[in-house]
Amino acid sequence: MQVSERAVLLAILCRQMYRATSRDMVWQVLLDGARSVAAADMAVIYQLDPEADLLQRFVDRGTTVFPDYITVPNYLLHDLRLLRQPIRFIPDQQSTPLALALTSAIWPDRPPREVVILPLIEQGRLEAVCVCGWLSPVSDEEISALQFLVDDATYARAMLASTDRRQSDQGVISDAITNLTLLYTHTFDQLIEAALDQLVVIGEAAAGALYLYDDEAQSLRLQSVKVNALATAFAPTLRQLWQNDLGRHCQVLAESLLESSNEVVYLVADPSSSHEIAPLHRFLCEHAIDGILSLTIVAGGWQAGVVQLVPWPGNGFSERQWQWLRSLVRQIGVAIEHSRLFERLRAELDHAQAVVETTNDGIVLINARRRVVMVNRRACYFFGVAEHDLKGRPYDDLLQVFNRVFAHPARLGLWLGQLLGSETDRANEEFQVVWPQVRRLQCFSAPVVDRREQYLGRILIFRDVTREREVEQMKNEFVSMVSHELRTPLASTQGALQLLLGDSERGKSGLIRDMSSVERDLLQRALTNTNRLLRLVNDVLDIAKIERGQLQLQRHPVAPEEICRNAIDDLASFARQQQVTISLDVPPNLPLVDVDRDRIVQVLVNLLSNAIKFSPAGQQVVVSVAHEQGMVRFSVRDWGPGISRADQLKLFQKFQQLDQSKSNVRGGSGLGLAISRQLVELHGGRIWVDSDVGFGSTFSFTVPLAAVQRIASADQRPLILIGSDGHPLTDVLHARLMAKPDWEVVITPIADLQTTLPARQPAVTVLLHPVNAEEVIGRLRTLALYQLTSIIIVSDESAVKLPKDVVVFPGTISVDQLVAEIHYQTTRYKPLIMVVDDDPNVRPVLTRLIQRHGMRVLAAGDGEEALAIVQHVRPQAILLDLRMPGLDGFEVLRRLQADQATASIPVVVLTANDLAPDAPSQAFALGARGFLEKPVSAERLIATLTSVIPADEGSHE
Numbered sequence: 001m002q003v004s005e006r007a008v009l010l011a012i013l014c015r016q017m018y019r020a021t022s023r024d025m026v027w028q029v030l031l032d033g034a035r036s037v038a039a040a041d042m043a044v045i046y047q048l049d050p051e052a053d054l055l056q057r058f059v060d061r062g063t064t065v066f067p068d069y070i071t072v073p074n075y076l077l078h079d080l081r082l083l084r085q086p087i088r089f090i091p092d093q094q095s096t097p098l099a100l101a102l103t104s105a106i107w108p109d110r111p112p113r114e115v116v117i118l119p120l121i122e123q124g125r126l127e128a129v130c131v132c133g134w135l136s137p138v139s140d141e142e143i144s145a146l147q148f149l150v151d152d153a154t155y156a157r158a159m160l161a162s163t164d165r166r167q168s169d170q171g172v173i174s175d176a177i178t179n180l181t182l183l184y185t186h187t188f189d190q191l192i193e194a195a196l197d198q199l200v201v202i203g204e205a206a207a208g209a210l211y212l213y214d215d216e217a218q219s220l221r222l223q224s225v226k227v228n229a230l231a232t233a234f235a236p237t238l239r240q241l242w243q244n245d246l247g248r249h250c251q252v253l254a255e256s257l258l259e260s261s262n263e264v265v266y267l268v269a270d271p272s273s274s275h276e277i278a279p280l281h282r283f284l285c286e287h288a289i290d291g292i293l294s295l296t297i298v299a300g301g302w303q304a305g306v307v308q309l310v311p312w313p314g315n316g317f318s319e320r321q322w323q324w325l326r327s328l329v330r331q332i333g334v335a336i337e338h339s340r341l342f343e344r345l346r347a348e349l350d351h352a353q354a355v356v357e358t359t360n361d362g363i364v365l366i367n368a369r370r371r372v373v374m375v376n377r378r379a380c381y382f383f384g385v386a387e388h389d390l391k392g393r394p395y396d397d398l399l400q401v402f403n404r405v406f407a408h409p410a411r412l413g414l415w416l417g418q419l420l421g422s423e424t425d426r427a428n429e430e431f432q433v434v435w436p437q438v439r440r441l442q443c444f445s446a447p448v449v450d451r452r453e454q455y456l457g458r459i460l461i462f463r464d465v466t467r468e469r470e471v472e473q474m475k476n477e478f479v480s481m482v483s484h485e486l487r488t489p490l491a492s493t494q495g496a497l498q499l500l501l502g503d504s505e506r507g508k509s510g511l512i513r514d515m516s517s518v519e520r521d522l523l524q525r526a527l528t529n530t531n532r533l534l535r536l537v538n539d540v541l542d543i544a545k546i547e548r549g550q551l552q553l554q555r556h557p558v559a560p561e562e563i564c565r566n567a568i569d570d571l572a573s574f575a576r577q578q579q580v581t582i583s584l585d586v587p588p589n590l591p592l593v594d595v596d597r598d599r600i601v602q603v604l605v606n607l608l609s610n611a612i613k614f615s616p617a618g619q620q621v622v623v624s625v626a627h628e629q630g631m632v633r634f635s636v637r638d639w640g641p642g643i644s645r646a647d648q649l650k651l652f653q654k655f656q657q658l659d660q661s662k663s664n665v666r667g668g669s670g671l672g673l674a675i676s677r678q679l680v681e682l683h684g685g686r687i688w689v690d691s692d693v694g695f696g697s698t699f700s701f702t703v704p705l706a707a708v709q710r711i712a713s714a715d716q717r718p719l720i721l722i723g724s725d726g727h728p729l730t731d732v733l734h735a736r737l738m739a740k741p742d743w744e745v746v747i748t749p750i751a752d753l754q755t756t757l758p759a760r761q762p763a764v765t766v767l768l769h770p771v772n773a774e775e776v777i778g779r780l781r782t783l784a785l786y787q788l789t790s791i792i793i794v795s796d797e798s799a800v801k802l803p804k805d806v807v808v809f810p811g812t813i814s815v816d817q818l819v820a821e822i823h824y825q826t827t828r829y830k831p832l833i834m835v836v837d838d839d840p841n842v843r844p845v846l847t848r849l850i851q852r853h854g855m856r857v858l859a860a861g862d863g864e865e866a867l868a869i870v871q872h873v874r875p876q877a878i879l880l881d882l883r884m885p886g887l888d889g890f891e892v893l894r895r896l897q898a899d900q901a902t903a904s905i906p907v908v909v910l911t912a913n914d915l916a917p918d919a920p921s922q923a924f925a926l927g928a929r930g931f932l933e934k935p936v937s938a939e940r941l942i943a944t945l946t947s948v949i950p951a952d953e954g955s956h957e
Contacts, residue, residue: 006037006141006145007338007341007342007344007345008342008345009033009036009037010033010037010145010148010149010338010341011338011341011342013029013032013033013036013037013149013152014149014152014334014338016029017029017030017152017153017156018152018156018159018331020156020160022160023157023160023161024058026153026156026157026160027045027058027059027120027128027153027157028059029153030045030130030149030150030153031043031044031045031059031060031061031130032061033145033146033149034061034130034132034146034149035061037142037145037146037149038132038138038142038143038145038146038149039134039138039142039452040061040132040133040134040138040146041112041133041134041135042060042061042063042064042112042132042133043060043061043130043131043132043133044057044058044059044060044061044066044106044130044131045057045058045059045060045120045128045129045130045131046058046070046128046129046131047127047128048080048081048126048127048128048129053071053072053074053077054069054070054071055069055070055071055072055102055129056068056069057069057070058128064107064133066106067105067106070102070105070106071105072098072101072102072105073101076097076098076101079096079097079098080098080126080129081125081126082126083098083117083119083126083129084119084121085119086116086117086118086119086143086147086150087099087116087117088114088115088116088143089114089115090113090114090115091103091107091111091112091113091115092111099115099117102117102129102131103115106131107133111133112133112134112135113133113134113135113136113137114133114134114136114137114138115131115132115133115134116131116132116138116143116146117129117130117131118130118131118132118146118147118150120150120153120154121154122154122157122158122161123158123161130150132146136452139451139452151334152334155327155330155331155334158327159327159331187339188336188339188340188343191335191336191339192210192212192223192224192336193224193226195210195332195335195336196208196209196210196224196225196226196307197226198328198332199307199309199325199328199329199332200226200227200228200309201228202324202325202328203309203317203321203324203325203328204311204312204321205228205293205309205310205311205312205317206227206228206231206234206238206289206310206311206312206313207225207226207227207228207231207235207238207239207241207309207310208225208226208307208308208309208310209222209224209225209226209241209242209250209307209308210222210223210224210297210305210306210307210308211223211251211254211305211306211307211308212297212304212305212336213258213303213304213305219255220251220254220255220258220305220306222242222247222251223305225239225242227239228312231312234313237287238310240283241280241283241292241310242308245279246279246280246283249276249277249279249280250280250292250308252276252277253265253267253277253280253292253294253308254294254306254308257294257296257306258296258303258306261303262296263295263296263298263326264293264294264295264296264322264326265293265294266291266292266293266294266317267280267291267292267294268290268291269281269284269285269289269290269291270285271285280292287313288313288314289310289311289313290311290314290315290316290317291310291311291316292308292309292310293308293309293310293311293317293322293325294306294307294308295307295308295309295325295326295329296329297329297332297333297336298330298333299333299334299336299337299340304333304336304337305336307329307332309325356374356376357376357377357378359376359378360378360463360464361378361461361462361463361464362376362378362379362380362381362382362383362441362461362462362463363375363376363378363379363459363460363461363462364376364379364390364398364459364460364462365448365457365458365459365460366395366398366420366457366458366459366460367456367457368455368456368457370394370395370420371392371393371394371395372390372391372392372393372394372395372397372398373391373392373457374391375387375390375391378462379462382405382433382439382441382462382464383401383402383405383436384404384405384435384436385401389401395420399413399416404435405433405434405435405436406431406432406433406434407431407432407433407434408431408432411431412431412443415427415429416445416460419445419458420458422447423447423449423455424447425445425447426444426445426446426447427444427445428442428443428444428445429442429443430442430443430465431443438466439464439466440464440465440466440469441462441463441464441465442462442463442464442465443460443461443462443463444460444461444463445458445459445460445461446458446459447459486533486537490530490533490534490537491534493526493530494527494530494531494534497523497526497527497530498527499511500512500523501520501523501524501527536671539671539672539675540671542671542675543671543674543675543678546675546678546679546682551682553595553596553599553682553683554596554597554598555594555595555596555683556594556595556596556597556706557592557593557594557706558592558593558594558595558597558600558706559590559592559593560586560590560592560593560625560632560634561584561586561590561625562597563593563595563597563600563601563604563634564584564586564604564623564625564634565584566597566601567601567604567605567608567623568582568584568608568623570601570605571605571608571609571612574609574612575612575621578612578613578615578617579617579618580612580615580617580618580619580620580621581619581620581621582608582612582620582621582622582623583620583621583622583623584622584623584624585622585623585624585625586623586624586625587625587626587627590625590627590632591627591632591705591706592705592706593632593703593704593705593706594683594703594704594705594706595683595703596683599679599682599683600679600683600703602675602676602679603675603676603679603680603687603701604623604634604636606672606673606675606676607636607676607699607701608621608623608636609672610672610673610699611636611637611638611640611697611699612638614638614640614641614697615638615639615640616639616640619638619639619640620639621636621637621638622635622636622637622638623635623636623637624637628702628874631685631702631703631704631705632702632703632704632705633700633701633702634700634701634702634703635698635699635700636698636699636700637696637697637698638696638697638698639695639696640696640697641693641694641696642691642692642693642694642695642696642697643689643691643693643697644693648689648691648900651673651689652673652674652676652677652687653674676701680701680702680703683703683704684703684704685701685702685703685704686701686702686904687699687700687701687702688700688701688900688904689900690900690901717741717742717743717744718742718743718744718763718764718826719743719744719745719746719761719762719763720737720743720744720745720746720762720763720764720766720822720826721746721748721753721762721764721765721766721789722734722745722746722747722748722766722768723748723749723750723753723765723766723767723768723770723776724747724748724749724750724767724768724769725749725750725751725768725769725770727768727769729768729769729794729815730747730768732815733766733768733815733818733819734747736815736816736819737819737822742823742826743763743822743826746762750767750770750771750776753765753776753779753780753786754779754780761788761789762786762789763789763790763825763826764789764790764791764792764822764825764826765780765786765789765790765791765792766791766792766793766794766818766822767791767792767793767794767795768794769794769795769796769811770793770795773793773795773797773802774801774802777791777793777802777803777806781803788832788856788858790805790807790825790826790830791805791806791807792806792807792808792809792818792821792822792825793806793807793808793809794809794810794811794813794818795808795809795810795811796810796811803848803851804848804851804852805848805851805852805854807821807825809821828854830854830855830856831855831856831876831877831949832855832856832857832858832874832875832876833850833855833856833857833858833875833876833877833878833879833945834857834858834859834860834866834869834870834875834877834878834879835847835850835857835858835859835860835879836859836860836862836863836865836866836878836879836880836881836884836889836892837859837861837879837881837884837910838861838862838881838884838885839881840861842881843859843861844859846859846879846910846941847859849938849941849942850879850941850942850945853942855945858875862884862885862886862887863884863886863887863888863889863891863892864886864887866878866880866892867887867892867895867896870896870902870905871901871902874901874902874905875905876905876906876949876950877905877906877907877908877945877948877949878896878905878906878907878908879908879910879941879945880892880893880907880908880909880910880928881909881910881911882909882911882919882923883911883912889909889911889923890922890923890926893907893923893926893927893928894926896927897926897927903927906929906930906948906949906950907927907928907929907930908928908929908930908931908932908944908945908948909923909928909930909931909932910932910933910934910936910941911932911933911934912933912934919931929948930944930945930947930948932944
């Protein structure tokens, strides 16, 4: 809840308290305020029965069922009656015996996360306690607001009790309270005038003055002077008290009251006074004024000012008047504080409204109940409506407006409907408007949450991109037209030059046979530049098609080695001219990839061409392919000059040539890498470079696997490790597995699993009837080789204590069922998560929790270990603690981002909430993809991890 919202609710609740007709009603309002202003999930008031030593439930708020009576141990009754300050504590942590006794009596089974006990004091005696509970951490602002309500409730009940005791004066004091509550509707200056007038009338004073403390000047400032309407004849004399020298003496008197920290002081006229304010004493004596009553105004817990009242000449103030005046001044302090909050609220609202109204974007805010709560002037202009046509209306009325305005309202309605059903999704989409004016609107939608991450609604921001799209369309049409117009003459020129020169490598002579070396050189240069121009035109056309979304991919299963051979064949002649050899490193029987063959060949040709151009004569360029994590990676390695890290950041942008001197000599449009990036991303892959100046460069890109695959070769078959001590099922299972060429099978005694390790990581480890399975699993999990493998156990032992990620079958399972489970474990995809936390008690818990949700886990105890692991194993995500010895989480984030090989690994921060307030923003600035505070629910943890793992990583292992 924002400060402005809390101020409004406080004012409303306090007004209800002051207008209450019974003392019980005041407590009911207090409990309502505990639920709304302080956001308590449950609240109850227990009255103290002085005779029976019981606490009786008065009324409660919330869904919790509270006991009607609770008892307090005799040895704690004294502490209860002396309770004067609120007690704030967490039930499962150490607190006072009284607090724990009350909590256990109210919530014997499941207490809330945080509890506050507030004493309700009347006439110096504990009357009751207000107990509030929160299921989530509560802020200091909410506790302050709750204490503010308790103080107001105490004042309101005291005033009602006073009126009950003095029935004869009931009408007068009730009018005074009613009139004071009306002060909340006035401006601050009007409030001061009305408050002082009330004090003079109700206190039956002849005159009065009100001072307020000026924070800037750090002194009291006289705000208003009032003379009783019945004292017209004495008005000039009474006003002299707050003018000239007498006024300075009265101000000194008021300031001394604040310095003394007393609530009230009465200066009695003393003709014999030799004090520095002797002139004030003489004035009072000369006009038969008994003295000056000064009362402190307390607002928000601070001394906000002083009220000074003088009685009628020849009279003094009675005890009844003193009591009324003290109570009324307290209420005036509350009214002043509320008025200041209203002024601050009004300023904040005016500022926010001005920003919203002056922005060039249309803004619509829909609350959690699907009502339009805000619509700015620009949105009204876009949709041709007035503010009152939408504000306060239900979402269905907004859709009716959209049906008139947008060209495809059904698409917009479906898009918004999906977003309104989510409290987290953010989206951006463009829509065509046909009325009242044709335009193109880009709509951005995001959830609106408060500081406690409570969902408040959804904002829609409409941006007019009509002009941008028109300019973009004009640019694309111009580029397309010029490119097409250039291709025809260039193709003709290219063909003519090729006919003249011929093709010496293929043994084809040209039309001109007896050509001098100078003539051939000139024609060859013309052909080279023509080819360069034609490539540039084709590149520009490709970029235009991609940006317009007109490039359609013809995707089919393709063998990676076929792509490599085509690219190498296209550049074989160019490589010979540059005296560079091309080497191919492709393992046999790689999985097929789902790509547009021609476009991926184009990408590989671009990378290979650049590598050849920037490689010294006599060097080689290596093209390699590897299968990793559901994708196939193509890499082109050269030993050229390398690329600095600063240049790597702009490498894949349009028209970027890093070394202009070499580019001009060797040719290049500056579009090849930009086109390659676009084509790879259209396929669902990514492209990157690893390079160091002076040590060459490696350009790599990934593409997804095809849905239909060929049978893998023998050396790629998954390894099935059977741990058995000669059980009869071993030979049967081994024979059944070896009957199919789907896997490689190794049998090892269970006792040797830790010492005789297989040559590579098993895909599945099957343990047949191990003795003490829990101990065997514990030993295996300590080895890195088995931490990421699926484990299947066949045993008749109880599986209660085994990890949840271990698959357990009884001894009666059939071999077919066991083989089916092995096949399932080898084919299903399980993302790899690295947990980095220095707490040895936290790491196992997180590991087990993540494993239960079908993921594999690697654990690291510090930042150094984590960075060492990621150099060899690439997890799909990292769960990182920030506060660690040695390398903290921030430094780990910096090093991950600095390394091109690890910069793309998503990192989710999971840390304690006792760090600096800017820790989340600092983590996100360093590349974190999520930020969670301990403790966190399992659902939220798994949801966050799942959200950062790229979707295409989960299609295949």
